[in-house]
Structure formats: structure tokens, C-alpha cells
Amino acid sequence: MRTPLAAIVGVAERPVALTTELTHFELVAGAAREAMLDAGCLPGDIDGLLVATTMAGAQITLPAMVAEYVGVTPTYCDLVDLGGATAAGMVWRAAAAIAVGACASVLCVLGETRGPWAPVRGPGWRGLPIIEFEGVYGRAGPTTGYALVADRHAARYGTTDEQRAAVVVAQRRNAAANPLALHRDALTIDDVLASPLVCAPLRRLEVVRPVSGASAFVVTSSARAADAPRPGVWPLGFAERITHAGIAHMPDLLRSPVVDTAHRAYAMAGVEPADIDVAELYDCYTITVILTLEDAGFCAKGEGGPFVATADFGPKGRPAINTNGGQLCMGQAGVAGGATHLIQAVRQLRGTAGPTQVPNCQLAFVNGNGGVFGEQCSLVLGSGPG
Numbered sequence: 001m002r003t004p005l006a007a008i009v010g011v012a013e014r015p016v017a018l019t020t021e022l023t024h025f026e027l028v029a030g031a032a033r034e035a036m037l038d039a040g041c042l043p044g045d046i047d048g049l050l051v052a053t054t055m056a057g058a059q060i061t062l063p064a065m066v067a068e069y070v071g072v073t074p075t076y077c078d079l080v081d082l083g084g085a086t087a088a089g090m091v092w093r094a095a096a097a098i099a100v101g102a103c104a105s106v107l108c109v110l111g112e113t114r115g116p117w118a119p120v121r122g123p124g125w126r127g128l129p130i131i132e133f134e135g136v137y138g139r140a141g142p143t144t145g146y147a148l149v150a151d152r153h154a155a156r157y158g159t160t161d162e163q164r165a166a167v168v169v170a171q172r173r174n175a176a177a178n179p180l181a182l183h184r185d186a187l188t189i190d191d192v193l194a195s196p197l198v199c200a201p202l203r204r205l206e207v208v209r210p211v212s213g214a215s216a217f218v219v220t221s222s223a224r225a226a227d228a229p230r231p232g233v234w235p236l237g238f239a240e241r242i243t244h245a246g247i248a249h250m251p252d253l254l255r256s257p258v259v260d261t262a263h264r265a266y267a268m269a270g271v272e273p274a275d276i277d278v279a280e281l282y283d284c285y286t287i288t289v290i291l292t293l294e295d296a297g298f299c300a301k302g303e304g305g306p307f308v309a310t311a312d313f314g315p316k317g318r319p320a321i322n323t324n325g326g327q328l329c330m331g332q333a334g335v336a337g338g339a340t341h342l343i344q345a346v347r348q349l350r351g352t353a354g355p356t357q358v359p360n361c362q363l364a365f366v367n368g369n370g371g372v373f374g375e376q377c378s379l380v381l382g383s384g385p386g
Contacts, residue, residue, distance in 0.1 A: 004385050006095040007225035007232030010039025010218035011343045016182055016331045019115040020212040024054065025069045027214040028111040032070045035216035040229040041105060046218070048097055048106030049074040050090045053081040055112060055334040056119040066109060076103040083370020084282050084332075085240070086110060087215070087339035088377035092238035094219035104221045111214030112334030134246050142284070143207060145247035145372035147199040150287040152253045154201065159290065159305035161201060165192035167286040168205055168328050170313035175325025177355035182211060182331040206286040206328075213333030215343060222385065233346045236363075237269030237380035244374040258295035258367060261378035265365075266297075269380035273297035276380075277361045278348045279319040280341035282369035283326040292367055293321075296378070315358045319365070323348060323356040338368045342379075349383040 012034030014027060022030075028051075036042065049072055051063045059065070063077045076097045082089045087110060094106035113119070134144075153159045169189055175181035187205065195204040225232035239261040244250045266272060273296065281292045290304035298319065299307040313321040324330065324344040327337045345364035347353040353361075366379040 004095065004234045004236060005222055006098040006219050007222060007234045007385070008091065008217055008346050009220050009225050009228035009230060009232050010035045010037070010041070011346045012038060012216045013180060013340060013343050014214045015180055016211040016213035016333055018211055020113060021115060021117070022113065022212070023117040024111055024113045024119065025066065027113055027212065028066060028109045028216065029070050031111065031214040031216035032107055032109050035107065035218050038230065039218040039220065041218065043071040046072040046105050046107045047074050048076040048094060048103035050094060050106060050108040051079050052086045052110035052335045053079060054119060070107070072107060074103065076106070081335070082368065082375045082377060083335060084284060084338040085368030085370040085375045085377040086335040087342045088366055088368030088379050089240060091219060091235050091342065091379055092240070095235050098219065098221050104224060106219045107216065108219065109214070109216045110336035110339050112212060112336050114210060114212040134248050142372050143199045143202065146285040146287055147202045148247060149253050149291065149373070150201050150285070153287060153290065156254060157302035157305065161193055162189050163305035163309045164206060164286040164290065165189045166309045167283070167289045168192055170308070170311070171283070171322050171325045171328050174313055174323050174356050175329035178324045178329070181325045181329045182209065183325070183329045202285060202287070208284045208327045208332040208337070211331030211333050213331065213336055215336050215339035217339070217343065217346070231350050231383065233349045234382045234385045235379060236382045236386065237265035237267070237271070238378065239264035239268070240377045242375045245371055247372045250373060254291070254301070256291055256295050256373040257376040258292050258378060261376045262296035262365070262367065265378040265380045269382070271363060271380060275363055276319045276365045277363050278323060278345065278358045279321050279365045280345045281322060281326070281367050282338055282341060283322060283328050284332060284337070284369070286328070288369060289322070291373070292369070296365065296367060315356050320356070320358045323353060323358065341366050341368070345381050349381060
């Protein structure tokens with residue numbers, strides 16, 4: 001295991017809302033301020049900036065616009081776009097920039113605005129393979145792709161609607177203790193199965209809800225982390241892989257790039273799946289959790305359905321899973337949605353996760369997923385540097 005040279009020392013997560021009167025910059029600036037306060041630093045201490053795109057795409061010079069609005073003057077700056085894997089991808093990029101001396105403290109910001117100030121996606125999609133090979137067959141956004149995966153998983157392994165429903169039912173139990181969760185009311189399997197069919201076999205309560213929101217976090221050098229007001233959380237292992245953009249080009253509907261990224265992250269950290277105390281897994285759909293649990297080695301391939309039907313997602317689980325309720329309960333603020341898994345992992349490793357705190361939490365696995373299983377980033381985070 002290599003000694004990490006950087007740690008996450010500040011996090012922030014703004015309350016989500018179905019719509020907002022705030023602009024994108026107001027949202028991300030609010031999250032940035034709270035993350036810097038949590039890290040015990042001022043804008044003048046920040047010399048690195050990573051900015052996420054939005055669901056409508058990014059304006060040219062967006063990082064500079066955010067830097068100006070927030071009041072930082074970075075020596076290292078970039079725009080990161082890995083879909084739902086963006087937050088996880090930011091962690092290792094920030095750590096790598098610090099390791100090579102490009103900067104010492106990196107502010108990472110993500111957000112999505114839904115309302116009167118929401119940006120509008122412009123033209124320019126014609127001719128892309130995802131349109132040429134999928135659009136002509138009636139592709140209706142990513143839900144179609146995830147439904148295909150769910151359908152194939154059911155056909156190959158016998159995964160049932162009830163087993164998929166168990167994912168959101170378990171996560172609602174965790175969300176009940178999370179004041180930031182959009183959905184906190186208890187659910188039953190029958191409630192999920194009674195919700196309208198969106199794209200067979202997926203039902204409405206298995207699908208994440210778009211919201212407005214923003215998140216931010218600060219990654220800093222090990223030297224600065226020693227003086228931070230809160231314990232640092234250390235990236236011990238990471239890995240990233242992109243295999244496709246459109247579902248038509250996914251090499252195997254039942255094998256995601258997590259097979260590669262999770263196991264490379266474990267190897268870098270010197271750990272095994274059995275060592276992980278809490279798994280914060282991207283959950284835009286219930287099938288995403290099932291496939292990720294299999295591909296990350298928490299259960300065997302094809303056993304994800306029975307696993308989630310009986311697993312304890314709460315703090316006594318091994319591992320505990322999506323302990324804040326995940327995006328299925330938090331809502332998805334564009335690419336910022338994936339940040340909720342990272343921030344919850346930080347809280348667990350700090351010991352500040354409240355009623356869902358995992359006892360003696362030392363190791364967390366975080367997975368980010370972009371597109372339809374095409375862009376993947378896996379992290380192993382530790383409460384100490386090794």
C-alpha cells in the first residue's frame with residue numbers, strides 16, 4: 001500500500017429541492033463556502049479548483065467563472081465530466097495534482113439548477129453514435145439502457161422485481177434518519193411494485209428523481225491535513241475506466257467496468273472486499289446497486305438479487321450500504337448526485353454519520369457511475385493514511 005499524500009478535510013452538501021430560484025453559481029458558491037468552513041480554510045488557501053459540468057453541458061471557461069465567483073485564484077484548474085462518476089474522479093485528480101506539486105489544496109464543486117435559471121442544452125448531438133445507433137430505435141434516455149440491463153439480469157439469473165424493490169426499501173430505512181433526504185417515508189415491497197411502470201421492468205420508485213442541489217469538498221496535502229479542524233479522510237486506492245458511451249456498445253450487459261476499477265482500487269489500497277466497512281454505491285436505479293455489488297466483489301455474479309433481499313443495509317450490515325439513503329432517496333442533482341456517496345463515506349469515516357453511523361468505521365468503498373455503466377471510478381477511503 002502506498003502512503004497517500006492528500007486527504008479530504010472538508011465537505012458540504014446543500015439541501016436538495018425539486019426546483020430553485022438560485023442560479024448555478026449561487027448554488028455551487030454556497031456549497032463551496034460551507035466546504036471551506038468545514039475544512040477550516042479561506043479562499044486564499046485554495047490553489048486548486050475542479051469544477052463539474054451540468055446536465056445541460058458546460059459553458060466555455062466555466063472553471064474561470066466559478067473561480068471568479070467563489071473568489072479563488074488557482075494554480076491548477078480543470079473541468080471534470082464523468083457523469084455520475086465525476087465526484088469520485090475528482091478525488092484522485094486532486095490528490096494527483098497535490099502529489100506532483102501543482103497545488104496544495106483543491107476545492108471541488110458540483111451542482112445542478114432546475115428552475116427559471118436552469119441552462120438549456122444546445123444543439124450539436126446529430127451524428128453522434130449514441131443517436132445513430134440507439135435513437136433510431138426509440139431510445140428514451142438512460143432509463144432504457146438500465147431497463148435492458150435489469151431485463152437481461154432477470155433472464156440470466158432469475159432476479160425478481162421483488163429483489164430489485166428491496167434495494168429502495170432498505171435505503172428508505174437509512175434515509176429516515178437523514179434530514180437532507182428528499183424521500184424519508186417508509187416503503188414496502190408492495191409499494192414499489194404498485195408504482196407505475198416507467199420502462200419494463202423498472203418502476204417509478206426504482207428510478208432516481210432529478211432535483212436541484214450542490215456539493216463541494218476540499219482535498220489538501222498531508223501536511224495541511226494535520227492542521228485541519230476535522231480528521232482527514234484518506235484516498236488509499238482509486239481506479240477509473242471508460243468502456244462505452246451508448247448501451248449499444250456495452251461489451252457485456254451483465255459485466256460493468258466496476259469489475260476492473262474496484263479490484264484495482266482494492267489492490268492499490270492493499271485490501272479486499274471483506275475488509276470494507278461501508279459501501280456507498282451509485283444508485284440511479286435499483287439494478288445499478290445490484291450489478292455494482294456483484295462486480296465489486298461483495299457477492300458472486302448472479303447473486304445480487306438474493307443478496308439485496310436479505311442484506312442489512314444499515315450500520316450493522318457487512319458492509320453497510322448507502323447509509324444516507326443514496327440518490328434514490330436524496331434525489332439526483334445532475335452530476336452532483338454522485339457526490340452524496342462520497343460525502344457520506346467521509347462522514348462515516350469521521351464518525352459523524354449520526355443514527356446510521358457504522359461502528360468503528362475504518363474503510364469505505366465509493367463507486368461513481370456515468371452514462372449507462374460506461375464511465376466508472378472506484379475509491380477506497382480510509383480513516384487514516386494507512
